[in-house]
Every structure is written in C-alpha cells, then in structure tokens.
Amino acid sequence: MIERYEIRFAGSGGQGIITAGIILGEAAAIYDGKFAVQTQSYGPEARGGASKSEVIIADVPISYPKATHPDLLVALNQESFDKYSKDVKEGGTVVVDSDYVKVPEEFEKKFKIYHLPIIETARNEVGKTFVVNIIFLGAVQEITKIVSHDGLKNAILNRVPKGTEDLNMKAFEFGIKLAKEVM
Amino acid sequence: MKVKESKFISGNEAIAYGAIAAGCRFFAGYPISPSSEIAENMSFLLPKYGGKFIQMEDEIASIGAAIGASIAGRKSMTATSGPGFSLKQENLGLACMAEIPLVVVNVMRGGPSTGAPTSPAQADILQSRWGTHGDHPIIVIAPTMVQEIFFEIVRAFNLAERFRNPVVFLIDEINGHMRAKVDIYDESELELWNRPKPENPKGWKTPYKRNEELVPLMPDFGEGARFNITGLDHSETGFPTGDPKVRQQLHYFLRDKIEKNKDKILKNEYMEVEDAEIIVVAYGSTARSAMRAVEVLGEKGVKVGLFRPITIFPVPEEDMYRVCKNAKKIVVPEMNLGQYILEVERVMKKQMPIVGVNRTDGEPITPEQIMEAIKD
Numbered sequence: 001m002i003e004r005y006e007i008r009f010a011g012s013g014g015q016g017i018i019t020a021g022i023i024l025g026e027a028a029a030i031y032d033g034k035f036a037v038q039t040q041s042y043g044p045e046a047r048g049g050a051s052k053s054e055v056i057i058a059d060v061p062i063s064y065p066k067a068t069h070p071d072l073l074v075a076l077n078q079e080s081f082d083k084y085s086k087d088v089k090e091g092g093t094v095v096v097d098s099d100y101v102k103v104p105e106e107f108e109k110k111f112k113i114y115h116l117p118i119i120e121t122a123r124n125e126v127g128k129t130f131v132v133n134i135i136f137l138g139a140v141q142e143i144t145k146i147v148s149h150d151g152l153k154n155a156i157l158n159r160v161p162k163g164t165e166d167l168n169m170k171a172f173e174f175g176i177k178l179a180k181e182v183m
Numbered sequence: 184m185k186v187k188e189s190k191f192i193s194g195n196e197a198i199a200y201g202a203i204a205a206g207c208r209f210f211a212g213y214p215i216s217p218s219s220e221i222a223e224n225m226s227f228l229l230p231k232y233g234g235k236f237i238q239m240e241d242e243i244a245s246i247g248a249a250i251g252a253s254i255a256g257r258k259s260m261t262a263t264s265g266p267g268f269s270l271k272q273e274n275l276g277l278a279c280m281a282e283i284p285l286v287v288v289n290v291m292r293g294g295p296s297t298g299a300p301t302s303p304a305q306a307d308i309l310q311s312r313w314g315t316h317g318d319h320p321i322i323v324i325a326p327t328m329v330q331e332i333f334f335e336i337v338r339a340f341n342l343a344e345r346f347r348n349p350v351v352f353l354i355d356e357i358n359g360h361m362r363a364k365v366d367i368y369d370e371s372e373l374e375l376w377n378r379p380k381p382e383n384p385k386g387w388k389t390p391y392k393r394n395e396e397l398v399p400l401m402p403d404f405g406e407g408a409r410f411n412i413t414g415l416d417h418s419e420t421g422f423p424t425g426d427p428k429v430r431q432q433l434h435y436f437l438r439d440k441i442e443k444n445k446d447k448i449l450k451n452e453y454m455e456v457e458d459a460e461i462i463v464v465a466y467g468s469t470a471r472s473a474m475r476a477v478e479v480l481g482e483k484g485v486k487v488g489l490f491r492p493i494t495i496f497p498v499p500e501e502d503m504y505r506v507c508k509n510a511k512k513i514v515v516p517e518m519n520l521g522q523y524i525l526e527v528e529r530v531m532k533k534q535m536p537i538v539g540v541n542r543t544d545g546e547p548i549t550p551e552q553i554m555e556a557i558k559d
Contacts (some may be wrong), residue, residue, distance in 0.1 A: 029191050
C-alpha cells in the first residue's frame with residue numbers, strides 16, 4: 001500500500017512539465033484507481049522561466065497536496081536540479097537530462113540517479129522536441145512502476161492533441177527503452 | 184447518486200462543470216490569472232447547454248452583464264481574481280441592494296494591486312465580506328478540496344437563488360489550479376433551488392414583497408410585469424423612497440434575510456475536535472496543510488483538531504464557539520497577514536491564546552509551519 005508518493009517534475013516553460021504532471025496524475029487517479037493530486041508553479045512568462053509540477057499518488061486520501069520530500073525528481077536543466085533537489089528524500093529517485101544537468105558527486109551516493117539523454121532523444125530519434133515530457137514519463141513508469149504501463153499509455157492518448165498519437169507513442173516507447181538501458 | 188463521468192480536472196474546471204450542473208446558463212467575464220480557466224471552460228460548455236457566454240470589455244461590464252442576465256431569469260455567474268474583484272465591488276453592491284441572484288467567483292492571488300498573478304494568496308477574505316460599501320448582506324463560501332468545489336458551487340447557486348443574493352465564491356491559485364479526480368453529476372441528480380417568484384407575475388406591482396424567509400417575490404424581466412429596480416433605498420414597489428420607516432425596514436430585511444436563515448446557509452467540517460486541546464481554524468486550500476498537521480500530530484498523541492468553516496460569511500459564530508470554547512489554544516493559518524483571525528478573536532472573546540500562522544510570499548503554508556505553531 002502506498003501511503004504517499006511524491007513526484008516533482010522541473011524544467012523550463014514550454015517543455016511540457018505541467019502537462020506531464022497532469023498525464024501522470026490522470027493515469028493514477030482515473031485509469032489506475034488511486035488517489036492523486038497535481039499542482040504546479042510557474043512564472044508569469046509563457047515560455048522560458050522556471051516551471052514545476054508536482055503529483056502526489058496514494059492509496060489513501062491525500063491531505064497536503066504539495067511535495068515536501070519528493071520520492072522522485074525529474075530535472076531537465078541545471079537550474080531546476082540545483083533548486084529542487086535539496087529536499088528530495090534520501091535514497092530517492094532522480095532522473096536528469098544527461099546533456100543539461102551535471103550532478104555533484106556527493107549527490108550520486110545520496111540518491112538513485114538516472115542520467116538519460118531525454119532532450120537529445122526527442123530531437124534526434126523522435127524528431128520533435130515537444131515530446132520531451134512523454135519520453136521522461138515513459139522512463140519514469142519503467143523505473144518506478146508508480147503507475148501502470150497501460151494506465152499511463154491511455155492517459156497520454158487522452159491528453160495529447162489529435163493527430164500526434166503515433167508520435168507520442170513512439171516517444172513513450174523511447175522513454176521506456178532509455179530507462180531499460182541504464183537499469 | 185449516479186456519476187455522469189469522472190475527470191481529472193482543476194478546481195477552476197470543477198467550477199465550470201458544477202455551475203452547468205447547477206443550472207447556470209449565463210457567464211460574462213474578462214480573463215485574468217489565475218481564474219481564466221473558468222471563463223475558458225464556460226465558453227465551450229455553455230453553448231452545449233443552450234446558455235450564453237460573453238467576454239466583456241472589462242470586469243465591471245462583466246458583472247453588469249451577469250446582473251442583467253439574472254434579472255431576465257437566467258442563473259448567472261462571473262469569475263475573476265483579486266484586481267478584477269476590486270473592480271466588481273460597485274456592481275456587487277447593486278446586486279445586494281436590488282436582491283439579484285448572482286455567483287461571483289474570486290480565485291485569489293497576491294495583492295494589493297496587481298500583486299502576483301501566478302501565486303496563491305487568501306488576501307481577499309475581509310474584502311469578500313466588506314468590499315462594497317454599506318451594510319450589505321453577503322454569503323461567502325471558501326471550499327478546500329477539488330471535488331468539494333464542484334458541490335459547493337452548486338450550493339452557491341442554490342443559496343444565491345433561494346435568498347436572492349450575491350454569493351462570493353473564494354478559492355485561490357492552489358485549489359483553483361490543483362487537479363484531482365472529480366465525479367461530475369447531472370442536474371437531475373442534484374437538489375437544485377430556483378428563485379422565489381410570484382405565482383402570477385403578470386401585473387405584479389410589488390417586486391419587493393417578501394416570502395416567509397424574507398426573500399422578495401420578484402418576477403423575471405420579460406414575464407409581463409412592469410417594475411423598477413434601483414440601487415436607491417426603495418419600497419415594496421421597487422421605486423425610491425425617502426420614508427425613514429420604509430428605509431430602515433429595508434435595511435433590516437436585507438440583514439435579517441441572511442442572519443435569520445443562517446442555519447440554511449452555514450456549513451462546517453470538523454476533524455478530531457472532540458477533547459482537542461488545540462484547535463486549528465482553517466479554510467480554503469490552507470485547510471489541507473492543517474489536515475496534514477492534525478494527522479501527523481494526532482498519530483503522535485497530540486490532542487489537536489480542525490474546525491473548517493466552508494461558509495465563512497456569515498461567520499459560524501455558534502458552531503465555532505461550541506467547538507473551540509474548551510481549547511487551550513487556537514491556531515489560525517492564512518495566506519494573508521491575519522484577516523479571518525479577527526473574526527475568531529471576536530467570536531472567542533480572546534478567552535485563550537489565538538495564534539496566526541501567516542504568509543504572503545506566494546508560497547503555501549506548510550504542515551510543518553502549522554505543527555510548530557501548535558507545539559509552541
């Protein structure tokens with residue numbers, strides 16, 4: 001039974017950070033039948049600027065909706081990692097973009113860190129940078145199993161724009177593959 | 184009750200779905216963060232239900248349009264955030280005085296002035312009670328959970344209609360943008376109220392003649408009665424009057440319509456309050472932090488409970504006093520510099536220490552902050 005699992009996604013505006021939180025929360029709450037709440041914080045800018053999205057997943061009703069000691073952090077750039085890794089739970093899972101985040105050595109022992117070429121894969125393998133969020137969602141599912149594979153797949157299909165389903169499914173599979181390669 | 188569908192949606196979206204279920208068929212608004220998703224969702228929901236959506240030129244015109252639609256018989260809503268709520272105050276007073284059913288949503292953000300558009304605050308609490316001038320009647324609802332927002336907006340419409348009064352609906356950036364699973368119900372599954380009207384509106388000459396709940400029996404415009412609506416002190420006919428007796432009686436009616444029907448308006452939630460030595464009084468999104476604090480400390484054996492008013496105005500004086508009178512301390516967390524705590528102090532007559540936990544930096548009050556205040 002999961003009493004409380006805290007997830008934080010962080011990056012810059014335009015990387016689909018908030019959408020990723022919504023999809024993960026929807027997978028847990030609607031498709032997997034768990035309790036989930038998703039919150040966000042963002043700057044006044046439409047693009048650029050810091051963006052953060054948090055999801056709490058539990059098998060019991062959730063009181064406080066924000067992450068206080070995340071079990072999982074995904075950070076897509078250095079600023080996000082530096083700002084949001086401080087309160088990650090000891091032994092927690094951290095997924096970073098290997099090209100954009102340098103992790104100080106002492107953190108390598110404190111967390112389970114996965115360095116994945118998320119943005120590069122979006123750009124060169126899938127061919128669209130807007131699927132960055134779907135790639136890391138695939139990786140997160142494979143690493144943590146916090147939501148079911150099918151639940152997440154259905155949530156992605158429900159939320160992405162019509163006509164982009166195949167592209168996003170391709171990104172989802174790439175995310176799973178990236179995780180498998182380092183596990 | 185049969186669930187129509189379950190959706191993973193935000194508090195703002197839940198307001199739109201709840202309003203539709205409550206029978207709202209008119210929305211006028213002007214976009215402003217963090218409330219814009221309400222207008223956005225109403226814009227594509229309303230046409231599907233035969234309703235009308237209009238984006239007006241500003242917040243003042245928006246509430247004006249909503250009042251007009253309500254006078255014509257439609258259940259109406261407008262939604263905004265802090266700065267827009269300030270702009271709406273004059274017309275809010277008109278709706279109070281003319282007794283026009285209306286729901287006004289304020290998704291609170293930092294202030295004063297333009298403040299912090301994308302950060303939460305609970306800084307408009309006393310404004311929601313006293314923002315417009317004069318001794319006006321008002322009902323203010325401040326829900327916490329996303330599912331609760333759906334049901335409470337329905338209740339807001341019911342109270343607005345039943346008592347022919349504006350209801351201010353306060354949420355903030357946190358529960359406005361927070362997503363959770365929400366069960367959506369059709370209007371056939373809900374208890375809905377419609378405004379009291381005369382049995383035969385044609386030729387009705389006394390739009391301010393009242394029923395036993397002190398609510399005027401007013402026809403809709405267009406139903407065949409010719410009558411006057413004004414912001415001036417008026418008699419039963421709706422026309423201005425200088426008669427001191429009639430004017431005094433009108434002001435008493437406006438007050439008593441809410442005061443004497445409080446049992447139908449108030450709603451509170453209680454958590455672990457029996458034998459509690461310390462009570463947290465919290466409302467809106469901050470109550471979730473308080474719930475966590477009560478959970479964690481309760482497991483450690485601390486006798487702490489939560490009193491959560493959902494209707495925050497009129498103040499639930501009797502309920503609050505009954506629940507809190509034996510407490511050794513009261514803690515009032517708010518994302519402002521101390522507003523509702525003034526009501527708690529008034530009700531509890533400062534019989535025990537009453538401590539605020541306050542924050543206006545755009546960050547939520549954490550359970551830890553509340554726990555520290557409980558233990559201090």
